[in-house]
Amino acid sequence: MAFAGFMFYIFAAICVACGVMVVTSRNAVHSVLFLILAFFNAAGLFVLIGAEFLAMILVVVYVGAVAVLFLFVVMMLNVNFTELRRGAKNYVYVGATLGGILFLELAIVATSWTLGPQMSAITLGPVVGAVSNTRSIGQVIYTDYVYLFQGASLILLVAMVGAIVLTLRQRAGVKKQVIADQVSRSSKDELIIVKVDSGSGI
Amino acid sequence: MADLFDGIWWSGYVWPTLITILLILCIMIPIMLSVAYLTLAERKVIGWMQLRKGPNVVGPFGLLQPIADALKLLMKETIIPAGANPVLFLIAPMLTFVLALIAWAVIPFSDGMVLADINVGVLYLFAISSLGVYGIIIAGWASNSKYAFLGALRSAAQMVSYEVSIGFVIVTVLLCVGSLNLSDIVRSQAGGGFWNWYFLPLLPMFVVFIISALAETNRAPFDLPEAEAELVSGYNVEYSAMAFALFFLGEYANMILMSGMTVVLFLGGWLPPVDAQPFTWIPGPIWFAIKIAFVLFIFLWVRATFPRYRYDQLMRLGWKVFLPLSLFWVIATAGFLVAFDLLPHSMN
Numbered sequence: 001m002a003f004a005g006f007m008f009y010i011f012a013a014i015c016v017a018c019g020v021m022v023v024t025s026r027n028a029v030h031s032v033l034f035l036i037l038a039f040f041n042a043a044g045l046f047v048l049i050g051a052e053f054l055a056m057i058l059v060v061v062y063v064g065a066v067a068v069l070f071l072f073v074v075m076m077l078n079v080n081f082t083e084l085r086r087g088a089k090n091y092v093y094v095g096a097t098l099g100g101i102l103f104l105e106l107a108i109v110a111t112s113w114t115l116g117p118q119m120s121a122i123t124l125g126p127v128v129g130a131v132s133n134t135r136s137i138g139q140v141i142y143t144d145y146v147y148l149f150q151g152a153s154l155i156l157l158v159a160m161v162g163a164i165v166l167t168l169r170q171r172a173g174v175k176k177q178v179i180a181d182q183v184s185r186s187s188k189d190e191l192i193i194v195k196v197d198s199g200s201g202i
Numbered sequence: 203m204a205d206l207f208d209g210i211w212w213s214g215y216v217w218p219t220l221i222t223i224l225l226i227l228c229i230m231i232p233i234m235l236s237v238a239y240l241t242l243a244e245r246k247v248i249g250w251m252q253l254r255k256g257p258n259v260v261g262p263f264g265l266l267q268p269i270a271d272a273l274k275l276l277m278k279e280t281i282i283p284a285g286a287n288p289v290l291f292l293i294a295p296m297l298t299f300v301l302a303l304i305a306w307a308v309i310p311f312s313d314g315m316v317l318a319d320i321n322v323g324v325l326y327l328f329a330i331s332s333l334g335v336y337g338i339i340i341a342g343w344a345s346n347s348k349y350a351f352l353g354a355l356r357s358a359a360q361m362v363s364y365e366v367s368i369g370f371v372i373v374t375v376l377l378c379v380g381s382l383n384l385s386d387i388v389r390s391q392a393g394g395g396f397w398n399w400y401f402l403p404l405l406p407m408f409v410v411f412i413i414s415a416l417a418e419t420n421r422a423p424f425d426l427p428e429a430e431a432e433l434v435s436g437y438n439v440e441y442s443a444m445a446f447a448l449f450f451l452g453e454y455a456n457m458i459l460m461s462g463m464t465v466v467l468f469l470g471g472w473l474p475p476v477d478a479q480p481f482t483w484i485p486g487p488i489w490f491a492i493k494i495a496f497v498l499f500i501f502l503w504v505r506a507t508f509p510r511y512r513y514d515q516l517m518r519l520g521w522k523v524f525l526p527l528s529l530f531w532v533i534a535t536a537g538f539l540v541a542f543d544l545l546p547h548s549m550n
Binding site for chain 2: 036060063076
């Protein structure tokens with residue numbers, strides 16, 4: 001267990017440090033890369049509490065797909081973030097007040113939080129039993145909460161369709177390849193063999 | 203200090219670490235050798251297909267050619283362009299190389315012969331292979347060169363697109379297995395020789411997986427990120443010496459890894475093709491290696507045969523052909539398994 005504790009502090013420390021670097025680094029691309037490192041360490045924390053399925057899904061979805069698109073956009077846009085930050089100091093007091101209120105609320109919630117007697121036994125550590133966590137997550141999502149889960153996925157689908165509709169524009173004069181036409185071409189339709197007498201031309 | 207050399211410390215931490223490092227070396231050294239000789243095999247096979255001899259000067263039959271190439275790359279100077287971001291520029295090749303190697307931790311070479319027998323082995327492989335895009339995209343950005351950047355962007359879009367169909371193919375196989383553990387996937391194909399391997403019942407998915415694997419490893423005919431004709435050499439155009447060599451090694455190690463994944467998912471892993479006397483004498487790791495070599499030959503064969511895809515054709519194939527096809531096949535397989543009550547129940 002000592003080793004797991006040691007690993008927890010390593011993952012947690014890197015995760016927090018990366019979070020700070022995401023906000024403070026001057027280059028937006030560096031920010032995204034630190035964000036990716038933070039995701040990665042969060043996945044490490046999931047592995048430590050025995051939720052390996054969640055850890056892998058976090059890496060596949062966030063690091064492997066979402067963050068790639070972030071990086072893509074940030075590299076293409078070439079936004080000058082130092083320019084944007086120029087007047088940031090004027091807002092320090094407002095920001096600090098809001099942050100302080102949020103922190104206070106979090107502290108109140110965290111200190112007054114009590115768990116039921118069974119719950120505290122469950123949350124102590126990974127459940128080592130006959131059921132793997134992949135199966136138990138599947139059980140919860142697809143049996144107990146199947147309608148909520150399907151509803152959430154429908155909302156995402158609608159958002160996706162909406163984004164496509166908003167960005168789709170029909171431009172005139174664009175040449176598109178119709179693959180079926182290409183495949184169904186044959187040499188009989190396209191090729192003419194002509195015997196040309198020298199000097200006469202076609 | 204006496205505590206440090208206590209029994210618990212030694213037997214609980216130091217000894218297992220040493221054993222693990224030894225096991226890692228046992229996996230890594232054969233892989234590095236295979237990578238070296240895969241480059242030679244590629245040049246030889248393509249040479250034969252094009253009625254040439256291939257490399258035949260260094261050593262007998264050109265067998266020392268990979269070593270000569272490696273020495274050449276080691277002796278050269280690593281050049282960092284003046285406009286490049288030096289830290290990221292050097293991290294990118296290391297990342298590619300490391301990611302190509304750590305995925306091997308979960309590959310089962312034989313029954314029980316695996317470094318980390320984790321429950322979510324398939325997802326781990328999928329996660330690691332989806333990280334491979336970072337090495338390329340960071341290299342393209344850090345080089346501060348238009349060619350490299352264009353190559354990196356192409357590659358990022360390509361790998362993200364084909365990952366989707368690879369994911370669905372894996373889901374189809376998992377439906378038949380009922381476990382995310384790679385050893386369980388191979389075990390569920392046992393008994394009855396190659397008739398029981400998944401490439402027969404899931405033949406369309408097998409084809410989709412092989413083609414997506416070509417796209418995922420940036421191999422011909424999908425080698426657009428490093429299209430020589432329009433992008434000079436793509437994302438690695440600014441790299442030289444060992445940094446270039448790491449990209450090269452990473453790409454070939456990824457090829458071997460994707461072949462290994464194909465073998466585990468579809469070709470019965472370490473199992474012999476016929477479950478009878480002379481075939482079962484050959485140990486599992488040898489069968490595994492033979493099958494990987496066969497899939498790698500397909501990779502090389504394709505490279506020598508097909509012209510490069512155009513970018514819009516590549517995207518069309520990924521999103522408009524493979525995605526609907528694999529999605530349909532997931533539903534069809536699930537429906538079939540439920541209708542005939544064939545869903546695997548035994549494993550947790």
